[in-house]
Amino acid sequence: MVYIFFYREASEEYAKGVEKLSFTLLELISLSLGLPAKRFHDFFEDHTSFIRLNHYSPCPSPHLALGVGRHKDAGALTVLAQDDVGGLDVKRRTDGEWVRVKPIPDSYIINVGDIIQVWSNDRYESAEHRVMVNSERERFSIPFFFNPSHYVMVKPIEELTTVNNPAKYKEYNWGKFFKTRKGSNFKKLDVENIQIYHFKISA
Ligand SMILES: O=C(O)CCC(=O)C(=O)O
Numbered sequence: 787m788v789y790i791f792f793y794r795e796a797s798e799e800y801a802k803g804v805e806k807l808s809f810t811l812l813e814l815i816s817l818s819l820g821l822p823a824k825r826f827h828d829f830f831e832d833h834t835s836f837i838r839l840n841h842y843s844p845c846p847s848p849h850l851a852l853g854v855g856r857h858k859d860a861g862a863l864t865v866l867a868q869d870d871v872g873g874l875d876v877k878r879r880t881d882g883e884w885v886r887v888k889p890i891p892d893s894y895i896i897n898v899g900d901i902i903q904v905w906s907n908d909r910y911e912s913a914e915h916r917v918m919v920n921s922e923r924e925r926f927s928i929p930f931f932f933n934p935s936h937y938v939m940v941k942p943i944e945e946l947t948t949v950n951n952p953a954k955y956k957e958y959n960w961g962k963f964f965k966t967r968k969g970s971n972f973k974k975l976d977v978e979n980i981q982i983y984h985f986k987i988s989a
């Protein structure tokens with residue numbers, strides 16, 4: 787109970803730390819694409835990042851339950867802390883198999899989100915993932931979703947497109963995309979879940 791008094795302070799400090807880490811990762815990704823380190827920075831001037839605190843209860847029939855259904859993170863990057871229980875699966879691109887992401891103490895899992903996929907014109911790929919529950923132990927995870935300003939129009943970075951490698955996506959507004967995604971993410975998909983392939987330019 788007493789911990790609640792430190793909650794705001796601890797959350798703010800944590801958010802500052804993962805925000806800083808995210809900007810560093812963004813710079814490294816930018817450099818890896820042959821762009822200046824701060825090429826993406828302006829998109830984050832009023833960034834809409836947020837933290838989620840996930841608690842997954844144990845379930846007597848885990849195969850009938852869903853922790854989090856399969857999805858791709860819509861934003862730029864996700865910095866994910868998980869405990870030692872495990873349950874996060876990532877879809878392997880080569881054979882479509884679900885692979886468990888083994889918890890490693892004192893480390894983060896970094897997800898590339900849809901926006902980096904679009905900015906990089908598919909040189910980076912946003913990985914599909916899901917969360918499975920188990921019958922024995924509860925699980926906690928803390929993702930930090932690093933997202934640009936709501937007014938940012940997302941499209942492949944001009945420097946990465948050429949006549950021979952044209953833009954693979956039409957531009958879309960991040961705020962609108964996120965609002966639509968949020969309206970459907972946790973319902974059992976009776977509303978269509980917006981995806982970046984809806985903005986794909988057919989070859
Ligand atoms: O709990 C996890 O490990 C991941 C949760 C997740 O994928 C999400 O919240 O987007």
Ligand SMILES: [Fe+2]
Nearest residue numbers: 857858859915
């Ligand atoms: Fe996710």
